[in-house]
Amino acid sequence: MNDQTGGFSQPRALTALLLLWLAGTGLRLTILAVPPVIPMIHDELNLSATQVGILTGLPSMLFAFAAVPGSLLIARLGVRTALVVGLTITALGGALRGALPDVAWLYAMTIAMGAGVAIMQVTMPPAVRAWLPDRIGFATAVYTNGLLIGEIAPVALMLPLVLPLAGGSWQWGFVFWSVPVVIIAAVVLALAPKQPKANGAAATRRRWWPDWRNLLIWRLGIMLGTINATYFATNAFLPDYLRSIGQSEWTSASLSGLNAGQIPASFLLLAIAGRLERKAWPYVVCGILCVIATVGIVFGSGPWIVAAATLQGFAAAAILILVLALPPLLSHPDDVHRVTAAMFTISYSCAVIVPVISGLAWDLSGIAGTAFLPVALCGILLVFLAPAINHIPRIGSS
Numbered sequence: 001m002n003d004q005t006g007g008f009s010q011p012r013a014l015t016a017l018l019l020l021w022l023a024g025t026g027l028r029l030t031i032l033a034v035p036p037v038i039p040m041i042h043d044e045l046n047l048s049a050t051q052v053g054i055l056t057g058l059p060s061m062l063f064a065f066a067a068v069p070g071s072l073l074i075a076r077l078g079v080r081t082a083l084v085v086g087l088t089i090t091a092l093g094g095a096l097r098g099a100l101p102d103v104a105w106l107y108a109m110t111i112a113m114g115a116g117v118a119i120m121q122v123t124m125p126p127a128v129r130a131w132l133p134d135r136i137g138f139a140t141a142v143y144t145n146g147l148l149i150g151e152i153a154p155v156a157l158m159l160p161l162v163l164p165l166a167g168g169s170w171q172w173g174f175v176f177w178s179v180p181v182v183i184i185a186a187v188v189l190a191l192a193p194k195q196p197k198a199n200g201a202a203a204t205r206r207r208w209w210p211d212w213r214n215l216l217i218w219r220l221g222i223m224l225g226t227i228n229a230t231y232f233a234t235n236a237f238l239p240d241y242l243r244s245i246g247q248s249e250w251t252s253a254s255l256s257g258l259n260a261g262q263i264p265a266s267f268l269l270l271a272i273a274g275r276l277e278r279k280a281w282p283y284v285v286c287g288i289l290c291v292i293a294t295v296g297i298v299f300g301s302g303p304w305i306v307a308a309a310t311l312q313g314f315a316a317a318a319i320l321i322l323v324l325a326l327p328p329l330l331s332h333p334d335d336v337h338r339v340t341a342a343m344f345t346i347s348y349s350c351a352v353i354v355p356v357i358s359g360l361a362w363d364l365s366g367i368a369g370t371a372f373l374p375v376a377l378c379g380i381l382l383v384f385l386a387p388a389i390n391h392i393p394r395i396g397s398s
Contacts, residue, residue: 012193013132013135015191015193016131016132016139016192016193017132017139017142019131019187019188019191019192020124020127020128020131020132020139020142020143020146021142021143021145021146022146022184022187022188023083023087023120023124023127023143023146023184023188024124024142024143024144024145024146024147024149024150025146025147025149025150025153025180025184026087026090026120026150026180026181026184026185027117027120027121027124027146027147027150028147028148028150028151028154029094029150029153029154029177029178029180029181030090030091030093030094030113030117030154030174030177030178030181031059031094031113031114031117032150032151032153032154032155032235032259033094033154033158033162033173033174033176033177034055034056035056035155035235035236035238035239035255036154036155036158036159036239036251036252036255037158037159037163037170037173038052038055038056038236038239038240039239039240039243039248040170041055041106041170042240044101044170045101045102045103045106047103048359048363049237049240049359049362049363049371050356050359050360050363051103051359052236052237052240052359053233053236053237053355053356053357053358053359053360054107054355054356054359055106055107055110055236056232056233056235056236056355057232057236057351057352057353057354057355057356058107058110058111058114058352059110059113059114059117059232060114060228060229060232060348060351060352060355061111061114061348061352062111062113062114062115062117062118063114063117063118063121063228063344063348063351063352064118064344064345064346064347064348064349064351064352065118065345066114066115066118066119067118067121067122067340067341067342067344067345067348068208068209068210068341068342068345069119070082070086070118070119070120070121070122070123070337070341071122071208071209071210071337071338071340071341072208073085073119074122074123074126074208074337075206075207075208075337075338076208079123079126079127079130079131079192080188080189080192080193080194082119082122082123083119083120083123083124083127083188083192084185084188084189084192085116085119086116086117086118086119086120086123087116087120087181087182087184087185087188088116088182088185089112089113089115089116089119090113090116090117090120090178090181091116091178091179091181091182091185092112092113092116092178093109093110093111093112093113093114093115093116094109094113094174094177094178094181095174095175095178095179096109096112097109097110097113097171097174098169098170098171098172098174098175099171118344121340121344122337122340122341122344123337124143124324124340125140125324125327125328125336125337125340126328126336126337126340127143128140128143128328129328129333129336130193130333131192131193133333136325136328136329137325137329138270140321140324140325140328141266141269141270141321144266144320144321144324145263145266148259148262148263148266148317151259151262152256152259152260152262152263154177155235155252155255155256155258155259156252156255156256156259156260158173158177159251159252160252162176162177206334207334207335207338208337208338208341209338210338210339210341210342210345211338211339211342212342214342217339217342217343217346218346219385220323220326220343220346221342221343221344221345221346221347221349221350222346222347222350222381222385223283223319223323223347223382223385223386224319224320224323224343224344224346224347225346225347225348225349225350225351226287226350226378226379226381226382226385227290227316227319227320227323227378227382228347228348228350228351229350229351229353229354229355229374229375229378230290230294230312230316230354230375230378230379231258231312231313231316232351232354232355233354233355233358233371233372233374233375234258234294234297234309234312234372234375235255235258236355236358237355237358237359237362237368237371237372238251238254238255238258238297238309239251239255240368241297241368241369241371241372242254242305244368245301245368247301247302247305250302250303250305250306253306254297254305254306254309255309257306257307257309257310257313258309258310258312258313259313260310260313261309261310261311261312261313261314261317262313262314262316262317262320263317264314265313265314265315265317265318265321266317266321268318269318269321269322276322280386280387281386282318282319282322283319283322283382283383283385283386284382284383284386286315286316286318286319286382287315287379287380287381287382287383287386288379288383289311289312289314289315289379290312290315290316290375290376290378290379290382291376291379291380292308292311293308293309293311293312293315294308294312294372294375294376294379295308295376296308296311297309297312297372298369298372299369319382323343326343327339327340327343354374354375354378357374358370358371358372358373358374358375359371361373361374
C-alpha cells in the first residue's frame with residue numbers, strides 16, 4: 001500500500017480522504033445557504049440590487065484578501081492547525097450573520113466567514129500534498145466532490161426543509177448550516193495526520209509570500225477568476241431575476257441545477273483529468289458553454305432556464321477541478337501554499353467585482369437581464385486566455 005499512499009497505511013489513507021471530503025463540504029455549506037433566501041433578506045433589510053451584489057461579492061473579496069495571510073498561517077502553524085482555524089472562523093461568522101437585523105452587521109459577519117473559508121481554500125492543496133502525496137489527482141477530486149456536495153445541499157434543502165424547521169427564519173437557517181462546520185473542525189483536529197515538526201530555523205525560513213513575478217500564475221488566476229465570477233454572480237442574481245420575470249417557482253430547481261450540474265463534471269474529470277492537463281481546448285469549450293448557458297438563462301423560460309443553469313454549473317466545475325489540481329502537481333511541497341494563495345488572490349480579485357457590476361447594470365438600466373451581461377463576457381474572456389494552458393511550466397522552489 002505504500003506505493004499508492006506515499007507511506008501511509010490503508011486506514012490512514014482512508015481517514016485522510018474522509019477528512020479531505022468533509023473539509024471540502026465545509027468550504028461551501030455556509031456560503032451557499034444565502035442564495036435561496038436572498039429575496040427574504042432583500043425584503044427584510046430593504047436591500048437594493050447593488051447591495052445584494054455586494055453581499056454576494058464579499059466572500060469572494062475575502063477569498064482574495066485573506067489568501068496570502070492564509071499562506072502565512074500554514075507556514076507558521078502547519079496544515080492541520082490552519083485548517084481547523086479556518087473551519088472554526090467559518091462556522092462562527094456564518095452562524096452570527098443574522099444575529100442583528102442590520103445590513104452592516106450582516107456584511108461584517110460575512111467578511112469573517114469569508115476569511116475563514118479563504119484560509120481553508122489555501123490549506124486544501126497543501127493538505128492533499130502532505131497527506132496523500134502519491135494520490136494528488138484522486139485526492140483533489142475527492143475534496144472537490146465534497147465541495148460540490150457542500151454547494152448542492154444548502155441550495156436544495158434550505159427552502160423545502162431547513163426554513164420550515166427554523167420557523168421560516170433565514171437567521172436560524174444560517175445557524176443550522178454552521179453546525180456541521182463546527183463538527184468537521186473537531187473531527188479534523190482529532191484525526192488529521194500530524195505534520196512532522198521542523199526545527200525552529202527551518203520553520204522561520206519557510207516562505208509564504210507568493211512570487212508575483214510569475215506571469216503565468218496571473219493568467220491562470222484570471223482564468224479561474226472568470227469561472228468564479230460566473231458561478232457567484234449567477235447564484236446571486238438568479239433568484240431575484242426569476243422573481244422579476246414572474247417565474248420564482250423555478251428558483252429552487254434552477255439553483256439546484258446550477259450546483260447539481262457540477263457533479264457529472266466531477267466524476268468525468270476524475271476519469272480523464274490526466275489527459276486534459278496543459279490542453280487549451282477544454283477551457284475553450286467550457287467558455288463557450290458558459291456563454292450559451294447565460295444566453296439560455298436570460299432568454300429561456302421554465303425548464304429551459306433550469307437546463308441552462310445546469311449547463312453553467314457543469315462547465316464551471318470542469319474548469320475549477322482542472323485548475324485546483326495544478327498547485328500540488330506543479331509545485332515543490334514547500335511552495336504549494338504560496339502558489340495556491342497567489343492563484344486564489346488573483347482569481348477572486350477578478351471575481352469580486354463582477355457581481356457588483358451585475359447589480360449596477362440592473363440598477364442603472366432597470367432591465368433584470370443585464371445583470372448577466374458581465375457573466376457572458378467572462379466566458380468570452382476565458383476563451384481568449386485559454387492558450388496559456390499549453391505553456392504550463394513546473395513552478396519550482398528555487
